[in-house]
Amino acid sequence: MALSDLTDWLGEFCAPGIALCVKRLSGNDTLANGTHQAGPYIPKEFLFRIFPTINRTDEKNPVYWFELAVDSHLDVRKVRAVYYNSKRFEGKANGRDETRLTNFGGGASALLDAESTGALSIFAFPLNDNGAAIGCHVWVCRNEVEEDTAEERFGPVEPGRFIMWSPEQPGLFPPFAAGPAKCWLDPGDIPPTWVAKFPTGAEIVRKAVELRAEHGMPPDKRLLRRRECEFEIFRSVEAAVEFPAIHAGFTNLDDFISRAQTVLQRRKARSGRSLELHTREILIEEQFREGTDFQHGPQSEPGKRPDFLFPSQAAYRDPTFPAARLRMLATKTTCRDRWRQVINEADRIPVKHLLTLQEGVSEAQFHEMTQAKVQLVVPEPLMAKYPASIRTDIMTLESFLGDLRLLVPGAP
Structure with a gap:
């Protein structure tokens, strides 16, 4: 399929009446790390909305079967949405409490192919009049050009995060990541200069370091904790800066598009530099001298x-x-x-x-x-x-x- 196929696909499935979940496939989704329950993980709050019959704990691991087409790879098969609920059904302390899509038939599916690990994937669920899914169409990006095209539409999609949208939801679901960092800044905690002029990536990273010093924590965990914190800070400042303009409205469509492009470009810039800036902070904290040791x-x-x-x-x-x-x-x-x-x-x-x-x-x-x-x-x-x-x-x-x-x- 040509790149134009993805553009046409996005035009068809990014539409009213279709719920979307955008994510990057992890090694636990595909067959890359040999997990027994291979299949894409989709957050419960999303799947429960569109497959309400699996939202139950009086039955072990309830399922719903439906047809799923991986349009990027011309593959159609019957799969299931399953709620692994042993933690709640059987009360097992180490039980599962998650939802996945399974029954793809092994690595023959692009969604389970180990080579798809890391690929940006778009799940589009057409809904009936009651808001329940009647099927699914998926695009698994096959190269960097396709991923760039998708992120032009959705913004940057980082590992472990999801972009989710449902027609009855006013706007996007909150950006999902495991374990909230709780670094969201209330309007009164945001420096006025940040509202007047959006802070640089370095300024936001420094604020994350301030809120999550974690100096006794190993650098690997410290890095991930701060990244979560920094993302929350960024989104809270973004809300403080952009909500007034949104609430005020736009006099014409061009102004709206221009504002949306500004937001998208800012998110891309943050995503591209964040890991680099956090790594610099870790090096300095670990007593490496900038200009001498690195x-x-x-x-x-x-x-x-x-x-x-x-x-x-x-x-x-x-x-x-x-x-x-x-x-x-x-x-x-x-x-x-x-x-x-x-x-x-x-x-x-x-x-x-x-x-x-x-x-x-x-x-x-x-x-x-x-x-x-x-x-x-x-x-x-x-x-x-x-x-x-x-x-x-x-x-x-x-x-x-x-x-x-x-x-x-x-x-x-």
Whole structure:
């Protein structure tokens, strides 16, 4: 299918009377990490609305069967929405309490194919007059160009988050992520200067560090906790800035489109820089000296700017400085297609370290990265979403920092 097919598909299914759920497939959704209950996880608050008959605890694991078409891959099959309710039905402390779509027939489905791990996927559920789903159409983005096209419509979609919309819901569902950080700022807590001029990403990250210092917490968990906090801060400031304009209304359609594009571009900018800025804060807190032990946003060669060089740009450009003591780190929220972008950064450094928040990769893609000398760095809490066979070959952020300490004389 051509890119125009996705554009036409979005035009058909982003429409009244259709409930949407947009997410990135994790290793727990696909067959990448060998989970027994493979199938896309969809939040309960969404599936219960469109499949109300599974919202019950007097029956174990209630299901609803329906037809699902993966239009991007020309695949149609009968699947089921299931509520795994053993935690509530049987009272098991370690039981399940989640909803998934299952019965896809194994890796033949693009939704279970390990190579789809990390792919942005759009689930569109046409609804009947009572607001119940009568089927589902899915698009699994096959490349970076398709993902960019989808995010032009929905905004950035990060690992572990969902964009959900239902016709009877006034606006989008609240952005979903496991474990709220509780960093939402009330209007009175937002600096007036932030309302007059939207704060920079660095300013919001610093506020997240202030609210979630977590200095006794390992850097991997600290990074993820702060990212959750920073996202809440961003959305609370966004609401304070944009709601007055929305409530005031627009005199013409062009003004409305212009405002919407501003919001979308701001969200994209935040998503693109957030992980990088949080990583810088972690490095400083871990007693690495900026300009001496690491450099943020340096130029390795003309036209090449890795996110971080260790120990510095000057050391990198000094031909007498041992290449074995140089490191670089790229930060990319998702890496399914984007990991190849780091291969040509910092020519003197053969192994490129890449920090990502993507929730899993396939074994085949990991081996492709390894052959290209890309070393994956993943926060420890996300490691369980990667295939067990490759976990020992993935670095955590803490282990990467430990490697740096061995290379940098005088480092903590």
